[in-house]
Each structure stands twice: as structure tokens, then as C-alpha cells.
Amino acid sequence: MTAPLKIAVAGLGTVGAGVLKVLAEHGALIEQRCGRRIQVTAVSARDRSKDRGVGLSHVRWFEDPVAMAAAPDVDVVVELIGGSDGPAKATVETALEQGRSVVTANKALLANHGPALAHMAEGRGLTLAFEASVAGGIPVIKALREGLAANRVTEVHGILNGTCNYILTEMRTTGREFADVLAEAQALGYAEADPSFDIDGIDAAHKLAILTSVAFGVPVDFQNVYIEGIRHVSAVDLKYAEELGYRIKLLGIARLTRNGVEQRVHPCMVPKDAPIAAVDGVFNAVVAQGDFVDRVWLVGRGAGAGPTASAVVADLVDVARGRSTPTFGVPASQLAALDPSPMEGRQGAYYVRLMVVDRPGVIAEVAAVLRDNNVSMESFLQRGRSPGEAVPVVLTTHDTNEASMQKALAQIAAQAAVLEPPRMIRIEQF
Ligand SMILES: NC(=O)c1ccc[n+]([C@@H]2O[C@H](COP(=O)([O-])OP(=O)(O)OC[C@H]3O[C@@H](n4cnc5c(N)ncnc54)[C@H](OP(=O)(O)O)[C@@H]3O)[C@@H](O)[C@H]2O)c1
Numbered sequence: 001m002t003a004p005l006k007i008a009v010a011g012l013g014t015v016g017a018g019v020l021k022v023l024a025e026h027g028a029l030i031e032q033r034c035g036r037r038i039q040v041t042a043v044s045a046r047d048r049s050k051d052r053g054v055g056l057s058h059v060r061w062f063e064d065p066v067a068m069a070a071a072p073d074v075d076v077v078v079e080l081i082g083g084s085d086g087p088a089k090a091t092v093e094t095a096l097e098q099g100r101s102v103v104t105a106n107k108a109l110l111a112n113h114g115p116a117l118a119h120m121a122e123g124r125g126l127t128l129a130f131e132a133s134v135a136g137g138i139p140v141i142k143a144l145r146e147g148l149a150a151n152r153v154t155e156v157h158g159i160l161n162g163t164c165n166y167i168l169t170e171m172r173t174t175g176r177e178f179a180d181v182l183a184e185a186q187a188l189g190y191a192e193a194d195p196s197f198d199i200d201g202i203d204a205a206h207k208l209a210i211l212t213s214v215a216f217g218v219p220v221d222f223q224n225v226y227i228e229g230i231r232h233v234s235a236v237d238l239k240y241a242e243e244l245g246y247r248i249k250l251l252g253i254a255r256l257t258r259n260g261v262e263q264r265v266h267p268c269m270v271p272k273d274a275p276i277a278a279v280d281g282v283f284n285a286v287v288a289q290g291d292f293v294d295r296v297w298l299v300g301r302g303a304g305a306g307p308t309a310s311a312v313v314a315d316l317v318d319v320a321r322g323r324s325t326p327t328f329g330v331p332a333s334q335l336a337a338l339d340p341s342p343m344e345g346r347q348g349a350y351y352v353r354l355m356v357v358d359r360p361g362v363i364a365e366v367a368a369v370l371r372d373n374n375v376s377m378e379s380f381l382q383r384g385r386s387p388g389e390a391v392p393v394v395l396t397t398h399d400t401n402e403a404s405m406q407k408a409l410a411q412i413a414a415q416a417a418v419l420e421p422p423r424m425i426r427i428e429q430f
Contacts, residue, residue, distance in 0.1 A: 004037035005320040006073055007103075010065035010091050011080035012045040012052050015105050015132065015312065018305030019078065020054040022313050030313065034320035038313075044068045069094040076101045076319055078312060084108035096120045096128070103315040105132035105308055111206035114213065114220035115335060118327035128327045129315035134207040135160060135284045137307025138300040139314065144214045144288060145329040151290030153215040157253040157430070160207040160265075162282035162302040163191045163198040164230050164250040168267075169280040172238045172247070178231065190282060200229035201250065201265040208252035212263050213328045215288065216256060217335060220328070221263070224340035228266035232423055237353060240381065240394045241269050241425075244351070247277040248425065260339030262346070268428045269351050276430060287430070344403035349378065349427040351396050354412065355420040358391040362417040366393075369415075373408035375400045390419050396427065 009016050023030065023038055031037050043056060044065040062068035069077045069091045077095035079102060081088040088109055095102050102121065104110070110117070110130050121128035131141045135158070144153065159165050163185060170181045182199065185191035197203045209222040230250050241248050246269035255262040270277050275297060279285040284302030289295055301307040318324070328335060356362050363380070370377055381394040397405070409422050 002036040004039040005034065005316070006039050006041045006075045007078055007316065008042040008044070008068050008071070008074040008076070009040060009078045009080065010044045010068060010087075011082065012043055012050075013080065014305045015308045016043075016045070016078075016080040017052045017054055018309030019080065019312050020052070021305070022309045024054060026313075030317060034317050036320055038316055038320060041073050042068050042071060065091040066094050069100065070098050074100055076103060076316065078102075078316070079104040079106055079109075080312070082106055082108065084112040089113060092117060092128075093120065096124060096126055099124060099126065101127040101129070101319050103129045103312055103319065105130070105312055107133040107203070107206040107210060111209045111220060111222040114210065114328070115332060118332035121327060122332050127319050127324050129318065130210070131315050132308045132311035134210050135286055135298070135300070136162075136302040136304065137310045138284060138286060138298045138302065139311065140211070140286045140298055141214055142314070143296065143298060144211065145325060148288060148290050148293060148296065149329070151292050153288055153290050155253075155255045155289040156211050156215045156286065157251055157276075158211075158286035159249055159276065159279050159284050160204040160252045160286075160302065161198055161201075161250060162284055163195065164201075164204070165280065165284070166190050166282045167199070168230060168233065168238070168248055168250065171233070171235050172242070175235055175239070177235050178233060199231060201227040204250060204252045205265045208254055208263055208265055211252070211286070212254040212261060213335065215254060216261060216338070217328070217330045218261060218338050219335045221261070221337070221340065224261075224263060226264040226266070226343040230267055233267050233425070234423070236392065237351075237423065237425060240353065241351070242272075243381070244269070244379070244396060245272050246270060246351075246427065247272055249276060249279075251276075251428065253428070255341075256338075257341045257345070259341040259345050262341040264343060264346070267425050269425050270428055270430060274430045344401070344406070346402035346426070347399055349397050349399050349429075350405050351394065351425045351427055352409070353423040354393045354395075354418055355390050356393050357417045357419065358386050358389055359417065363393065365415060365417065366395075366412055369411045370397070370408050373404045373411070375404055375408050
């Protein structure tokens, strides 16, 4: 009989406890799939007295996850603490130094230190698996790295943060404002007490940087992801989007362009009939474009104990079976950096909402600024009239260049009749 795979789990929070639950409930099924048992031999968390809802009487408890990573009787270290540095990084590095493979759900760690950790793992013939780090339960890393291995992938985009998608969906369907829906999401446990990583787009950017690496064979380059969150999206924007035939989604988009690799996370207007527009609530979606396969769609739950643990355990099954691929699809030593394509080079259409004084000539002044910057207007909306008062005005443009649009917006903002900073949302046609 093959010896069990002995695992040590660092972090027993939402995901860690979820992993122990899956292993306990599906022990027999997983054993069949692995050809051997997965045995939890050690765990580590901060508070030993906390009830985790899973039996821990037969496992060794470690106060220090780094000491656990170096302890005997461990084949694989499962890192579920979180954070780009600190104990998570030290645990992973120690595990690899000690010759143990690592399974992690930690996107912040991978986004910031992925290439160095991949070098460490591959140099020692070990696995560094991270399926759960992107889009929770959706097996997107495996799909890109293995399922689409025959293709040159030229684009990946998706809804990579369930909290933002939930907030935008609620705002659209109830007409409520951002702050109100965010507070409710926090009360329901869909958003963290400090929600900035989610709503400012950083979490989605971590995931996008990882996807970019796996899709294009480039080193993870989080520093060059353009990031804009959803704080400035207002209920009125969602209303106008609907009227114009769009939905607003926070998307991560990675593309191979003539200028290099484009990586950006920001709110987008997408046509209402685009499949991604229908992905609502806490669901995530990832769309990949390969040269032979064409377009591939993956949709599912991007977070939560069950979906995330499902991805962690799938990685463990691979390790138990001895199935191994280079961390990011090609060996870490062969990941070839490409130039980052600057955001100013983005080509596309734009939605702009202005709050202006309702007096003759204001719209002509705005139109003149757009014309002077080679931005061509496609549509223009002004609801109602209130002479001398502030009124919202919405316009959309034909395809133009980001640099021109930014210059035009700065000039429009400086006009006396424009009362608030213009709100701009990029339009993406998929
Ligand atoms: N939650 C999700 O849906 C989800 C989805 C995808 C990926 N992830 C990723 O999965 C990882 C874990 O997330 P989570 O939501 O499970 O976090 P969590 O609920 O906050 O759990 C973190 C765990 O780490 C433990 N911990 C913290 N510092 C420690 C230290 N110095 N030594 C030992 N243990 C320590 C905590 O111990 P105590 O319990 O004793 O405080 C806790 O058990 C993160 O990288 C996250 O980004 C999470």
C-alpha cells in the first residue's frame, strides 16, 4: 500500500477549516482519486482555544507555522494564513527549503513573490500549487495551464472579486448607493471590516497578475497592473448604463498587445447581452482567448469555505498522485518578461458623467474640448432642464485613446460650469 500523503495546515480560518472539513467528509473518495490517503498530521493557528468545527484531537498543534513547516513527518505544507509577507511567506519559504511541496490560496503572496518562490520550488523538484488563489472554486489555473496548453493565449479577462460584483449587482437591482450596499455586505460577511483590498481593486489585481503569468508565460508583474476600484461608481451610473445598453462590472483584463502586456483592473461598461454581464452577485467569471480553442468561459463561486477548499484539495490530489507541471506553466527559468503596455495606450470607448450648470453654451464648450483632443462623441444624454441649476449630463465616445481622453477630462474638469470631477467609465466590447 502506498504511504499516506502527510500534510500540515497553517491557518485554520475560513479556508483552513474548510479544507479539514472536505478531507474529513470525502476521505474515501479522495483516497480513491489519490491512490492513497491524505493525512493531516499537524496544524497551526493563533488561538488554540477557538472551536474550528472540525476534530483536531489527533493532530499536532503548532503555535508557530514556521516551526511546523520544518517539523518531521510532513510531506506538504498547506499555507492558508494569508498576507504577502510575514508568517505566510516565512512558512512557505521554510517548507520549500526543507524539501516540502506547498499548496496555498494566498494571492497576495503569489502576486508579490511568485517568480522567486517558483524558482525555489522548481530548483528543488517541488510543487508550489495555488489553484485556490484565483477565482476560488473555479479551476482556472488548471484550465489555463493544462487544459489550454496547446494554445497561445492572447487575452484573459474576468470578474475576479465577488465582493465588488455583489455590491454592483445590489446597486443595480435596488438603486441604492455604494456606501449603503457596502455596509450591508459587511453585515452579511460578504465584505471585510476593512474592505479596501476588495473595493479598491487590489485583490482583483493580485489575481489578474497571477492569471497573466500563467496565460502568457511571463513572470508575475503585479507592480504594472493599472488599478481602479469601485468607490466612485454611483447608483446613477448604473441607471445610465442600463439605459445605454450596458452593465457595470469590475473587470480584470490582461492582453497581449503590440506594445507589450496590458494588465488593468477597473470598472467597465459591458454590453448587456455579453455573457459576462449576466454573471451577478458573488459569482466570478474568467474568459480566456486561445488561438486554436477560441473563447473559453469559466463561471463559479470565487470565494467561501467550500469552493476555496475544493480548489486546495484538488491541488493536494495532484501532489498525492505525483502530477506536476511547472508552477506558471513554463519553467520559472524560462518565464520571459515582456514590456508592460502603458495604460495611456488603451484604445476604446468611454462613458463620462458630468455635473454642469444648466445654461446655454455649456455643452458646446464640452464638445469643443473633446474635439480639440480628437475625441469623437457618440451619444449625449441630458434628462430634464433646470436653468441655472446643476444637472447631470452623460456622454459616450467612439473609440479613442486613453491619453487623449485623460487630457480632455482634465480640461473639462477645469471649466467653470463643471461642478464636480467628471466620472469616467471605460466601455469594453467583448
Ligand atoms: N476566504 C475566502 O473565501 C478565500 C478565497 C480565496 C483565497 N483565500 C485566501 O486564503 C487565505 C486564508 O484566508 P481565510 O479567509 O481563511 O483567512 P482567515 O479566516 O482570516 O484565517 C486565517 C488563519 O490564519 C491564522 N493565522 C494568522 N496569523 C497566524 C500566525 N502568525 N500563525 C499561525 N496562524 C496564523 C489564523 O489563526 P486564528 O484563527 O487563531 O486567528 C486563522 O486561522 C488567504 O490568503 C486568502 O487570501 C480566501
